[in-house]
Amino acid sequence: MRSDDGEFPLPPWRTPPKRKPVKPPLSQDLIVATALRILDAEGLEAVSMRRVAQELETGPASLYAHVSNKEELLDLMFEEVAGEITLPGEPDPERWQEQLKELCRDVWRVLLRHRDITRVSLANIPTGPNALAVSERMLAIMRAGGVSRQAAGWAIDRIFLYVNADAYELSLQFSKTPPGVEPEKHMAQFFGQIRSFFESLPPDRFPYTVDMVPELMNGDGERRFEFGLELLIAGLSAFTEP
Amino acid sequence: MRSDDGEFPLPPWRTPPKRKPVKPPLSQDLIVATALRILDAEGLEAVSMRRVAQELETGPASLYAHVSNKEELLDLMFEEVAGEITLPGEPDPERWQEQLKELCRDVWRVLLRHRDITRVSLANIPTGPNALAVSERMLAIMRAGGVSRQAAGWAIDRIFLYVNADAYELSLQFSKTPPGVEPEKHMAQFFGQIRSFFESLPPDRFPYTVDMVPELMNGDGERRFEFGLELLIAGLSAFTEP
DNA sequence: ACCTGAACACCGTTCAAGT
């Protein structure tokens, strides 16, 4: 086994064997995975073509062989995230409201795991297979529950708009946390400031706002999300037919 | 009156009187008004500190004497837009649902008049007097209608989120219109493409989506906005107390 | 076919220097 001794110096005219292949070849998947890593660590603002390229030890121009522009990269990132959403079991006509809520909650949780990724879905209609599988399932649940064809067709659009918008708003508030501070602490402090501001308003001009400060400030992001979901789905149940 | 003859040449050692004061002095109001003009004409993307400065025939650094950063400029722009919202008359307990809807529709119309300005309100909690006057009035309407304190407190947040998110989504779709094309024509074409795409999906994997294409694509932006508003306010009426 | 360096036309913000 002496010939395996890697420590023995090579004669100068022999170039050393290839160094570790540190740079795997570029590919669309690799670019998307790298962009998602940056998104999760630093938010969508940090995802620039230049930054992704730098992470892959290349120049920004190299990415354009695999992705036609930044817009397409963002779409691919969203579709990848949509793949994390768990689809519930068979639609159960008796439990359609609870099943619909459960799916919405999962969409919400998955979106929030990836910072402000929802900026993408709020700006474009997602058309990838993973995203379509989620809306297909939502349609199935609503139709099983007896929601009319037209109400289901519109409701799916409205429900996704709501879930996306809420996740977007929340993630933006989180990402304003200065680095090094715990997000919870910063959020508590931020809402404390808003509360003081509301309390300091002139009560003659803003009587309801001042009077209702406790109710306006009550409840965390999850509680508020749940309340809006409740409103939408309760409203939708008026459109069921036997 | 011979001394008034402005055409008579001045001797070279006399500098001519000040030219037209083409450049009014900078001020926060002027900066905000200029930024709003650019927003209305070209969308929020075109509103850069450099572009606003250029429009005012100065350099970007000059703006920072009147506005602490771009974020503040955007907030001021939103507050200005919020001033265009018409507040309805006295809250009428019998008509609270219709009054609330009417106010929401007006907010929606005003927001849509100013392109993607809602990106600002979706990212920040508006705290200017104009914006607060709108939410104060909404609280008054809901309380007059007998909506419980906590439901009203949460509902206002959810309703604004919905109205803002819908206006944002719509305005982004509009602003993708290539310059020179009528927006209506472009939108019709765009939705035609989405429709064909949905129709071309494999029916075994996406049976509901394929089957429900007519319902999914039916209705314009206003109709869809109205449907979501209907859901929210119908849901809210379950939280009234005498 | 894929990759690259360099360039183009942009950003927001800061800062020292001017008036």
Added chain:
DNA sequence: ACCTGAACACCGTTCAAGT
């Protein structure tokens, strides 16, 4: 106090040139 030019550290995308 207000304004300014220049600079800093960034953007997305294109293009000719390389392999």
